[in-house]
Amino acid sequence: MRVPFLDLKAQYDSIRDEIHGAIDAVIEKTAFAGGPFVTQFENEFADFCDCQFAIGVGSGTEALWLPLLALGVGPGDEVITVPSTFIATAEAISLCGATPVFVDIDEHTYNMNSDLLEAAITPKTKAVIPVHLFGQPVDMDPILEIAREHNLYVIEDACQAHGSEYKGKKAGSMGDAAAFSFYPGKNLGAYGEGGAIVTNNAEMADTMKIFRDHGQSQKYYHGMIGWNARMDGIQGAILSAKLKHLESWNEARRKNASFYNEFIRDLDGIITPYEADYAKHVYHIYAIRVQNRDQLISKLAEKEIFCGIHYPVPVHLQDAYKSLGLGKGSFPVAEKCAEEFVSLPMFPELTEEQIEYVATNIKELI
Ligand SMILES: *Cc1c(COP(=O)(O)O)cnc(C)c1O
Numbered sequence: 001m002r003v004p005f006l007d008l009k010a011q012y013d014s015i016r017d018e019i020h021g022a023i024d025a026v027i028e029k030t031a032f033a034g035g036p037f038v039t040q041f042e043n044e045f046a047d048f049c050d051c052q053f054a055i056g057v058g059s060g061t062e063a064l065w066l067p068l069l070a071l072g073v074g075p076g077d078e079v080i081t082v083p084s085t086f087i088a089t090a091e092a093i094s095l096c097g098a099t100p101v102f103v104d105i106d107e108h109t110y111n112m113n114s115d116l117l118e119a120a121i122t123p124k125t126k127a128v129i130p131v132h133l134f135g136q137p138v139d140m141d142p143i144l145e146i147a148r149e150h151n152l153y154v155i156e157d158a159c160q161a162h163g164s165e166y167k168g169k170k171a172g173s174m175g176d177a178a179a180f181s182f183y184p185g186k187n188l189g190a191y192g193e194g195g196a197i198v199t200n201n202a203e204m205a206d207t208m209k210i211f212r213d214h215g216q217s218q219k220y221y222h223g224m225i226g227w228n229a230r231m232d233g234i235q236g237a238i239l240s241a242k243l244k245h246l247e248s249w250n251e252a253r254r255k256n257a258s259f260y261n262e263f264i265r266d267l268d269g270i271i272t273p274y275e276a277d278y279a280k281h282v283y284h285i286y287a288i289r290v291q292n293r294d295q296l297i298s299k300l301a302e303k304e305i306f307c308g309i310h311y312p313v314p315v316h317l318q319d320a321y322k323s324l325g326l327g328k329g330s331f332p333v334a335e336k337c338a339e340e341f342v343s344l345p346m347f348p349e350l351t352e353e354q355i356e357y358v359a360t361n362i363k364e365l366i
Pocket of ligand 1: 059060061062085086088089131157159160181182183194195
């Protein structure tokens with residue numbers, strides 16, 4: 001049996017007519033860059049996140065960068081995040097001219113350890129970016145409280161957490177703003193690149209809308225130096241069509257995770273994902289931890305089971321961030337997890353037979 005890591009074709013086959021209807025509508029209206037289909041998606045996505053505003057942009061990376069710019073984060077400032085994330089979180093900070101500062105993660109949730117946050121704050125700190133890694137929401141209350149005490153902004157990196165909930169609150173609705181990615185493999189994926197910022201701050205929303213359109217609020221009159229960060233019309237229309245299915249796809253991911261848990265939870269030598277009491281995890285990634293992971297991954301590949309690693313090198317140990325001077329041992333939990341993580345196949349259309357096949361093979365190999 002073949003079990004791919006991800007199967008975007010299976011999902012496309014289930015919504016083929018809706019996708020083609022969406023694309024045709026955009027072409028008929030020639031609304032290619034920004035425009036009514038993007039606006040419609042923004043309204044629907046803001047509602048979905050229980051937020052007032054959504055701003056569609058070209059990627060999740062831009063969705064992290066724009067709110068930092070809108071808040072005036074720049075050279076000389078520090079922004080705190082975690083080393084266990086995709087590099088884009090840190091890149092957005094660096095592209096503002098600010099410096100990323102890391103705090104280690106919690107060993108169970110793999111998210112920011114809020115006990116370590118206060119010690120990382122300096123007079124230069126402007127903002128905190130907690131990352132809802134793998135689809136599990138960060139324990140936000142302590143972070144929001146510390147941020148309030150120190151006058152820091154909070155931007156949620158919700159690029160892996162569309163629809164996840166913290167104490168009943170939607171990911172994206174708790175910080176000053178939140179970034180989402182619609183990279184094709186994300187829980188809500190475009191047919192190309194895409195991203196969005198959500199916020200309840202009207203002033204920030206206006207600034208980000210102007211910025212994403214070359215700093216113009218009136219065509220060819222530029223009040224500030226901006227950028228082209230618009231979302232494609234076709235992506236907006238496709239995302240509107242797919243948003244209607246997101247809840248049921250997330251439920252399918254949760255069901256798949258509980259099947260995996262049933263089969264492999266009690267095996268010695270494996271740590272399965274932990275869903276915190278406060279969390280509705282949406283399992284963008286189902287990551288287990290094992291010793292000798294390279295061997296497990298290659299043996300599973302021989303059985304046509306394809307895994308991933310998210311992420312093999314924590315951000316502070318990437319060559320790109322050598323200049324920060326943070327060597328091995330700086331963030332021991334993040335480093336240990338990065339050596340042990342294996343992401344098992346996870347997507348809504350995965351069948352119970354496929355999950356059982358993966359689990360049986362893992363059992364034999366461990
Ligand atoms: C995917 C992702 C991003 C970047 O999104 P892009 O759309 O690829 O630019 C940022 N942060 C995290 C945690 C992500 O998973």
